[in-house]
Amino acid sequence: MLDLKSVYECNRNLGCKTWHPQVSIINLENPNLEQEAVKFEFYAILLIEECPDGCCCCGRKYYDYSNATMVFLTPGEIFRMSEDNTLPDKGYLLAFHPDLLSQTSLKSHIKNYIFFQYRKEEALHLSQRETSKITCCLENIEDELHHPIDAHSSTILSRHIELFLDYCTRYYERQFITRENKNKAILEATEKILDDCMASGRLQSGKLPIPHHIAEKLHLSAAYFNDLLKFETGKTWEEYIQFKQLEKAKQLLLKDDNSPIAVAKQLGYPNVQYFSFIFKKVTGCTPNDYRHSQN
Numbered sequence: 001m002l003d004l005k006s007v008y009e010c011n012r013n014l015g016c017k018t019w020h021p022q023v024s025i026i027n028l029e030n031p032n033l034e035q036e037a038v039k040f041e042f043y044a045i046l047l048i049e050e051c052p053d054g055c056c057c058c059g060r061k062y063y064d065y066s067n068a069t070m071v072f073l074t075p076g077e078i079f080r081m082s083e084d085n086t087l088p089d090k091g092y093l094l095a096f097h098p099d100l101l102s103q104t105s106l107k108s109h110i111k112n113y114i115f116f117q118y119r120k121e122e123a124l125h126l127s128q129r130e131t132s133k134i135t136c137c138l139e140n141i142e143d144e145l146h147h148p149i150d151a152h153s154s155t156i157l158s159r160h161i162e163l164f165l166d167y168c169t170r171y172y173e174r175q176f177i178t179r180e181n182k183n184k185a186i187l188e189a190t191e192k193i194l195d196d197c198m199a200s201g202r203l204q205s206g207k208l209p210i211p212h213h214i215a216e217k218l219h220l221s222a223a224y225f226n227d228l229l230k231f232e233t234g235k236t237w238e239e240y241i242q243f244k245q246l247e248k249a250k251q252l253l254l255k256d257d258n259s260p261i262a263v264a265k266q267l268g269y270p271n272v273q274y275f276s277f278i279f280k281k282v283t284g285c286t287p288n289d290y291r292h293s294q295n
Contacts, residue, residue, distance in 0.1 A: 001078065002035040002086075007042060007095050014093070019145040022100040023157055025138055026093040033087060037080040042097040043116075044073040047134060048081075048123075050090040057082040059121035063179060068131040070124040070168065072116045079120070092138060096161060104158035113165050115172055117223035130171050137164040176231045183232050189218055190229075194241065198248050203268030211237045246282055249275070253291045260287035 004010045011018045013033070016026040028046075048058065048069040058069050068091070073079055075098060081088055101107035110116075115124070126134065141160045147153070176183060193214060197203055215225035226237060233240055245267050252263045264275035279287050 001037045001039055002033060003039045003041070005041045007097055010040070010042075010044075010093075010095050020149060020153070020157070022097040022154075023141070023145060023161075024093075024095045025142050025145065026095065028087055028089070028091045028093055030089065035086060037078050038086055039078045040073055040075065040095065042075050042095055044077075044079070045094040046071040046073070046079070046088065046091060047094070047138070048088040048091040049131075050088065057120070058123040058125075059119075060123070060125050061182070063182065064125040064175070065127040065130070065178070066125065067128045068126045068134070070126065070134070071120050072113075072118065072124075072168075074116045094138065094141070094161075094164070096157075100154055101158055102154075104155055106158045106162045110165075113169065114223050114227055115168065117221060119221045119224070122221060122224045124168060124172055124175060126171060130167075130174075133167055134164070137167060172227075173231065176228060183228055186218060186220070186225075186228060187232055190214060191244070193217060194244050195248075198245070198267060201266055204265055206268050206270060208241055208268055242278070242282075245269075246279065249279065249287070250283075250290065253287055254294055263287065 002013065004013065007020075007022055007024050008018050010016075011024050011026065014026050014028070016024060018024065046069075048071070058071060060066060060069060071079070080086060087093075098107075101110065115122075137160065141157065141164070144153070144156055144160060194209065197209055211226055211229075212222040215222045218225065220228075229240055230236060235243060249263050249267055252258045252266065253260070260276060261272045264272040267275070269275035269278070276286055279285075279290070283290060285293065
């Protein structure tokens with residue numbers, strides 16, 4: 001594995017001149033690395049311009065755009081394109097060290113760009129128009145890199161990077177739209193997992209399923225799963241599972257042999273008082289009142 005500890009090391013190994021010690025844009029054409037994987041000790045964003053047809057190493061499917069692909073890596077992350085390639089044969093790498101952001105506004109909210117926590121298989125796939133905009137952003141960064149370093153360099157570079165990331169956020173949201181049918185299948189699978197948990201009585205221990213475990217069963221990262229859920233339902237995981245619990249509670253309360261105490265226990269509520277409080281807060285009536293009104 002090639003462990004790149006600095007932007008300068010990255011430039012040296014990939015044959016690129018260092019214009020700024022903390023930021024670089026590297027042309028990835030024919031990187032010729034002998035190592036099987038690369039570890040970046042800084043933020044690394046790959047723009048992959050050529051991904052062979054049928055290549056699924058970055059998760060592209062028939063319903064995705066295929067003009068270019070983007071992968072986002074946090075410091076310390078290890079990357080391997082595929083069994084045959086360490087890095088893509090054609091594309092660009094935007095590398096920037098966290099220290100660049102130390103005196104900038106981007107430092108406080110770079111964590112809000114959740115796609116840095118996505119898996120490689122959850123990459124962003126771009127249309128031709130989107131690729132042109134991303135390339136334009138890279139050109140602006142490149143232009144600033146060729147300006148002599150001064151007191152404004154870090155601020156201007158970080159703002160260019162922030163704009164670049166904002167466009168990526170827009171395009172990821174667009175990708176959730178173009179993957180609508182796939183997302184609905186994921187939500188159906190999520191509902192089935194929760195239904196099985198509630199029907200089997202596994203919630204009686206009081207331990208509710210967490211996004212990480214659900215995402216693992218669906219072969220997704222927790223970050224991607226949470227973003228997909230929020231985009232499709234408008235709810236966080238906590239809000240979504242509470243909604244599903246209450247929907248199930250309504251069904252169970254209509255059965256004669258189910259008291260509010262029994263329903264609260266089966267669905268993992270700590271006690272019947274808390275169950276009644278949440279139920280009334282959401283529905284406007286107590287569990288007993290709901291049973292009587294429906295009957």
